[in-house]
Structure formats: structure tokens, C-alpha cells
Amino acid sequence: MKVFVYGLQVKDEEEYSYAKVLIEALIQEGIGILLYYQFANELRKYSDEFVDIATVARYEEIKKALPEATITLGGDGTILKVVTLIRDLPIPILGINLGRLGFLASVEKKIIKKAVRQFSAKEFTILERSMLELSSNKTLFTSFPYALNDFTLNRRDTSSMITIHTFVDDVLLNSYWADGIIISTPTGSTGYSLSCGGPILFPDSHNFVITPVAPHNLNVRPIVLPDNKRISIKVEGRTNSFMCTLDSRYETITSEYQIDIRKAPFNMKFVQLKGRHFMKTMNEKLLWGFDKRN
Known part of the structure; x- marks a missing residue:
């Protein structure tokens, strides 16, 4: 068995100690290790004890090695980054949480x-x-036009609202007057969408959530729709510059862009350890079922 260990930085001695615990535990279990080259360089700032472990840097190298799993050290943002590296490879992810909340990186x-x-x-x-x-009808996120969490479109360089014309299968759903819009997967429903009043979806739900950001009309609410639908977007505003994101990546677009969002042709796989499940994660991360008054 072989795993790909991925991280982006080692901020201090404490984080190095957790990385050391992970690597030594893998070695003890007889599991082969591939380190992300940037993470290996971060580890070398603290010690040379793992310099003999093989490193990889690109999708092609990971595809050739094809490890049984990816283990990330960091937070949910680290997982969103590694998704752009392993892409459509059938390599499940196990996230170890060194951050704060950690819905995806659920192993403490x-x-x-x-x-x-x-x-x-x-x-x-x-x-x-x-x-x-x-x-899109214009060049946009060409290296990896996919997202695990969400797509967002927000105003930029202005305090004025923008208008986002939104169509579902070419039929007008709404023209949102708002600061922006979020289209999230079930996984992304616990992220930015949740903070803007969107619902939480179970990870195996086959849906999208459209959540407006600070809409002007009070009767505009988030909406859940099947993920076999195609969502099309056109935007306009007082300026002609808007911020568009896929997970943690962003680009600037204009009103000339026509954007379509649909379900990707592949899924991302995750390792769920025995005893873990989505409802337990909700209890722990959102403190559901824990009332300090009792």
C-alpha cells in the first residue's frame, strides 16, 4: 500500500510534530509514502529525517504512481487545493484537520x-x-474548470449591487439584484453558502444550491435544484468588472461572459473512517445537540 501525503506549509514546531507523527505512523504500518514536493521542502526547514522519502509535484507523476489514497495535513482549504492536483484520478482523500472548523478534513x-x-x-x-x-464563451479557468465546493460571482471595484440573470435549462429562474451569487454542491453547502443563509445538504444528495449574497429583495431565498440541470449566468452592473471563483481560485470577468454550470463527469472520493459519519461531523463542528444551558 502507498499513500500520497499532501500539505502546503508547516507553520511551526507543533505542526511539524503532527506531520512527524503521521509519517512515522505510516512507516510503522508498512505503508509507502509519496510526499508533495512543496510539503517536503517545508519539513526540511525543521529536520532532515525524512529527506529519503520520494516526492511528486505534478498530476502526471501522481497518475503514474497511483497511490491508494491521499492524506492531507491542513484544513478544508488544503483539500480544495489537492483536488486540483489529483483531478479525476480514482484516489480517495483522507483529511487530517490542523485548521479550525474542518468539515472535509474531519480527522482531528x-x-x-x-x-x-x-x-x-x-x-x-x-x-x-x-x-x-x-x-464559458470566453477563456476561464482553463487549467481545471471544476470545483468541489462552489462557484461564486461577486461585485468588484464598486459598492453598488450587480444584476445576475440566472437561467435553468435556458429558462429564466431569476434576475438577482445582489452583491453576488453562490452555486454550491452538497459538499459546498456547509461553506460560503451556509454563511449566506443557504441550507445544509447531505454529501450524497444529487443537488445544487443557488444562494444569493445580500439580495435586495427580501422574498429572494436560496433554492435547491437537481444536479442534472444546467445553470446559465449573465451579469451586469455599473462597472464592467466582476469577481468569479471556483473554490479557492479566482478570475476577473466582464459582462461579455456567458457562464454555464453543470455537474462534472467525475466525482471526488473520500475516505470515511469507521465510526465517522456526516451527522457526527455536524454535531461536532456546529455544536448541534450541545446546549451549554444544560
Whole structure:
């Protein structure tokens, strides 16, 4: 068995200690390791004890090695970054949370050794999470036009609202007067969309959520629709510059852009360790079921 260990930075000695615990636990279980080259360089700032571990940097190298899983050290943002690297490869992700909330990186750093033992003993299931795909009449996100969490379109360089004409299968749904709009997958429903009043969807739901950002009309609310629909967007405003994002990546567009959002032709796979499930994550991260008054 071989795994790809991915991280972006090692901020301090404490984070290095968690990386060391992970690597040593993998070695103890007889699991082969591939390190992301940038993460390997970060580790070398603190010690040379892992310099002999092989490194990879590009999609093609990962495809050739084809590890059984990817283990990330960081937060949900780290997982969104590694998705752009492993792309459509059938490599499930196990996220270890060194950040704050961590809906995707659900393994807490204090149980790294236990998580590795469970993984080695194959005490897990594989969950598939849908992705969204972006296409446009102009060049946009050409290197990887897919997102695990969401697509967003927001105003830029102005305090005025923008108008976002939104169509579903070429039929007008609404013209939103708002600061922006979010189109999220079930995975992304616990992110930016949630903070703007959107609903939480179970990860295996086959839906999109359209959530307006600060809409002017009070009767405009988030809407859930099947993910077999195609969502088309045209935007206009007092300026001709708008901010468009796919997960953590962003580009600037104008009103000349016609954008289509649809379900991607592939899913992203995740490792769910035995004893973990979505409702438990909700309880822990959102403190559901925990009332300090009791």
C-alpha cells in the first residue's frame, strides 16, 4: 500500500510534530509514502529525517504512481487545493484537520495514530462527492474548470449591487439584484453558502444550491435544484468588472461572459473512517445537540 501525503506549509514546531507523527505512523504500518514536493521542502526547514522519502509535484507523476489514497495535513482549504492536483484520478482523500472548523478534513490531529491504524486495517468506506463543471464563451479557468465546493460571482471595484440573470435549462429562474451569487454542491453547502443563509445538504444528495449574497429583495431565498440541470449566468452592473471563483481560485470577468454550470463527469472520493459519519461531523463542528444551558 502507498499513500500520497499532501500539505502546503508547516507553520511551526507543533505542526511539524503532527506531520512527524503521521509519517512515522505510516512507516510503522508498512505503508509507502509519496510526499508533495512543496510539503517536503517545508519539513526540511525543521529536520532532515525524512529527506529519503520520494516526492511528486505534478498530476502526471501522481497518475503514474497511483497511490491508494491521499492524506492531507491542513484544513478544508488544503483539500480544495489537492483536488486540483489529483483531478479525476480514482484516489480517495483522507483529511487530517490542523485548521479550525474542518468539515472535509474531519480527522482531528489528536487521533492521527488511530486514524492510520484504521486506514491500514481497511476500517473505512469510500464516499463519493459530486463536483461542478464550468464552461464559458470566453477563456476561464482553463487549467481545471471544476470545483468541489462552489462557484461564486461577486461585485468588484464598486459598492453598488450587480444584476445576475440566472437561467435553468435556458429558462429564466431569476434576475438577482445582489452583491453576488453562490452555486454550491452538497459538499459546498456547509461553506460560503451556509454563511449566506443557504441550507445544509447531505454529501450524497444529487443537488445544487443557488444562494444569493445580500439580495435586495427580501422574498429572494436560496433554492435547491437537481444536479442534472444546467445553470446559465449573465451579469451586469455599473462597472464592467466582476469577481468569479471556483473554490479557492479566482478570475476577473466582464459582462461579455456567458457562464454555464453543470455537474462534472467525475466525482471526488473520500475516505470515511469507521465510526465517522456526516451527522457526527455536524454535531461536532456546529455544536448541534450541545446546549451549554444544560
